[in-house]
Amino acid sequence: MNAAPASKSITREEYHQRILTTLLYIENNLDADLSLETLADLSYFSPYHFHRIFTSIVGETFKAHIRRARLQRAYNQLIHTDLTILDIALAAHYSTHESFTRSFSQHFGFTPSTLRNTIKANPFTRMNINFEGGRPSLSYIHLFNKEIHVEVSIKNLDPIPVAYLRHIGDYMGVGETFSRLEQTLAQQKLKPNDSISLGIYHDDPDTTETEKLRADICASVSSDFKPFDDIGFQTVPAGKYAVAVHRGPYHKLKETYNAFYGSWLPNSGHTPRNQPPFEIYVTDPATTAPEDLITEIHMPIEG
Structure with a gap:
């Protein structure tokens, strides 16, 4: 990953400029392999956070934006x-005429x-294109400027040793993985x-196929924990976090993200630091109504 320009802080304008630079690069390199790693490196953001920053600021995932840009060029x-x-x-x-036609038609x-x-048949004809209902023109892309309130604090955390199970698939199914981890740890005493339940989410569901989503389902344990069976051990790094x-x-x-x-x-x-965000579950969904659940989203930040 490229080193970001030296600065003690980054302004809103710089966030937007980095994304604008990325958008321009995409427009000028539609034939290239526009991977997550390439675009994150270009924008000086960690791959763990680039896709969320891009989606939140531009209003669509980078994959959706690239697909539309290529279709717009194809139209011309x-x-x-x-x-x-x-x-x-x-x-x-x-890869095929058929897949292109299907996507273009949609x-x-x-x-x-x-x-x-x-x-x-008539060179002066212009097709009546409906750019509403999920088919916006590229000219409709705008930077996200709406202010939305979210309750955030800055915390310096000590390292958190955790036992974990790797979950692959829909994030809405992590409850079963949590239950299995907790039952196994309880049985083994x-x-x-005072164990903390947390989840480390490596992929953004907006940019990754559901069946490939990766999460580490964790419970805090003592630092001398020994992994066994399919339960691993890792340490959530110490440092500064926006919560x-x-x-x-x-x-x-997703709305809070x-x-x-x-x-x-x-x-x-x-x-953001080059480290995935994680969630701490303050309340127990087994004993708390959904509307009363409290979840803390931890974004690792420089400093």
Whole structure:
């Protein structure tokens, strides 16, 4: 990862400038392999946080933005060039004519061949494109400026030794993994009375297929804990964290993440560290109503 420009703090304007630089790079390199690692490196953000910052500021995931940018270019190529539809499809990173046509039709409301044939029949025709209902024009992209309140504090944490189970798949299914971890530790008498339940989430569900999502489901333990079976041991690093409080059901956590990364972070002067965020579950969902649940989202920050 590139080293970020030396600075004690980062302003809202710099957050937006970094994202604008990334957007410009995408526009100028649509033929390139625009991976998460490449774009995060370009913007001087950790891959762990780049996708959330991009989504919260731009209003869509970077993958969705790249896909639309390539489709927008394909639209122009269909009108202004003699490239075959297959060549245009391959340039847009689709492996087949059929997959390109399907995606193009979903985005614009008509097929590539319909567009090309209509323009050939009458070069002065302009298709009536509906850019509402999930098919916005690239010109509609704007930086996220709406202020959304989120309760945030800055904390310096000591290292947290944890036992954990790796969860693969839908994050809404981590409850079963938590139950298995807690039952196993309780049976082995390895869970202290003051144990903390937390989850470390390595992937953003907006940018990763559900079946590939990775999370470490954790319970704090003593530092001399010995891993066994499929239960591992790790230490959540000490350091400075911005902590946002989410009050309510877990399925609404995304709203707090968006406010945290899209509204609070660019105004805070802080930069995230190269470390995934984690959640501490202050209340027990087994004994607490969903609307009363309290979750603390910990964003590791420099400093």
